[in-house]
Amino acid sequence: MAITSxxxxxxxxxAAVTSAINASSGVVPVTDKVVLVSRTVLxxxxxxxxxxxxxxxxxTAFKTELQAIAVPAQLFFTPTLENFIEVQARSNYLLYxxxxxxxxxxxxxxxxxxxxxxxxxxxFSPTRRSKGILMWMLSTKMMPAVGALMPVxxxxxxxxxxxxxxxLTLIFTLSNLPIMVWMLYAYFKELPREILEAxxxxxxxxxxxxxxxxLPLTMGGLASTALLCLVLSWNESFWSLNLGAANAGTLAxxxxxxxxxxxxxxxxxxxxxxxxxxxIIVFGWFCQKQLVQGLTFGAVK
Numbered sequence: 001m002a003i004t005s006x007x008x009x010x011x012x013x014x015a016a017v018t019s020a021i022n023a024s025s026g027v028v029p030v031t032d033k034v035v036l037v038s039r040t041v042l043x044x045x046x047x048x049x050x051x052x053x054x055x056x057x058x059x060t061a062f063k064t065e066l067q068a069i070a071v072p073a074q075l076f077f078t079p080t081l082e083n084f085i086e087v088q089a090r091s092n093y094l095l096y097x098x099x100x101x102x103x104x105x106x107x108x109x110x111x112x113x114x115x116x117x118x119x120x121x122x123x124f125s126p127t128r129r130s131k132g133i134l135m136w137m138l139s140t141k142m143m144p145a146v147g148a149l150m151p152v153x154x155x156x157x158x159x160x161x162x163x164x165x166x167x168l169t170l171i172f173t174l175s176n177l178p179i180m181v182w183m184l185y186a187y188f189k190e191l192p193r194e195i196l197e198a199x200x201x202x203x204x205x206x207x208x209x210x211x212x213x214x215l216p217l218t219m220g221g222l223a224s225t226a227l228l229c230l231v232l233s234w235n236e237s238f239w240s241l242n243l244g245a246a247n248a249g250t251l252a253x254x255x256x257x258x259x260x261x262x263x264x265x266x267x268x269x270x271x272x273x274x275x276x277x278x279x280i281i282v283f284g285w286f287c288q289k290q291l292v293q294g295l296t297f298g299a300v301k
Contacts, residue, residue: 107172187221
């Protein structure tokens with residue numbers, strides 16, 4: 001009688017089991033490594049592509065006019081501060097910078113004072129028209145600003161608001177108000193209603209509920225909204241150029257003043273642009289976490 005021996009052959013392990021074993025042992029699959037490296041390279045390429053205009057702007061600001069228009073472009077040259085000195089001497093940079101700071105900060109504060117109560121009422125005491133009002137406010141951002149230029153200009157002329165800081169502050173506030181209301185509305189909606197009900201049961205009035213309960217819990221959202229609208233006001237150029245001039249002109253007006261019928265003075269224009277964007281870039285760098293949170297609000301629920 002023949003005796004046959006059998007050998008147990010281990011069955012092929014499923015892919016999920018293999019991945020679990022690799023993960024527990026700290027081994028990263030080759031495919032995951034390729035994907036990670038590809039994403040990293042793509043992210044760096046995108047970052048360099050976005051940063052290159054700012055890099056070239058800064059480079060041109062330290063060149064002479066002949067070096068700025070030289071062909072081929074010069075990467076190595078002797079830097080000069082002549083353009084910055086001339087910009088300050090010709091245009092009074094500090095005046096334009098002061099106007100930008102005052103109008104941006106004032107419009108942001110004024111916008112928060114209006115948007116916070118409006119968003120609070122729509123979030124916690126909605127009516128059947130609340131959604132329609134929110135959509136209408138958002139739809140105003142879809143209209144080109146030039147469509148409202150003529151009536152706004154006539155009104156400003158009648159009320160003596162042309163070329164005034166208060167006039168620019170008012171139009172900046174109205175421009176950013178829909179965004180501020182929508183952002184704060186999204187933040188307020190995320191608050192649990194049980195907290196507000198508990199405050200009301202303790203006898204808190206609407207003002208105390210808003211002041212001592214809602215505001216502390218949404219301080220991050222308020223900061224993100226304020227920072228984003230501050231940046232938008234600082235970068236606003238259309239209304240600054242049309243409603244402001246020598247007295248209330250912002251840094252956008254300073255940049256536009258270096259475009260003349262004789263042509264563009266690239267070095268001086270770059271120096272003025274660098275002086276205009278440097279403060280807000282530094283500010284945004286230190287507040288990037290809040291800015292990203294504000295730009296992506298409502299993206300993940």
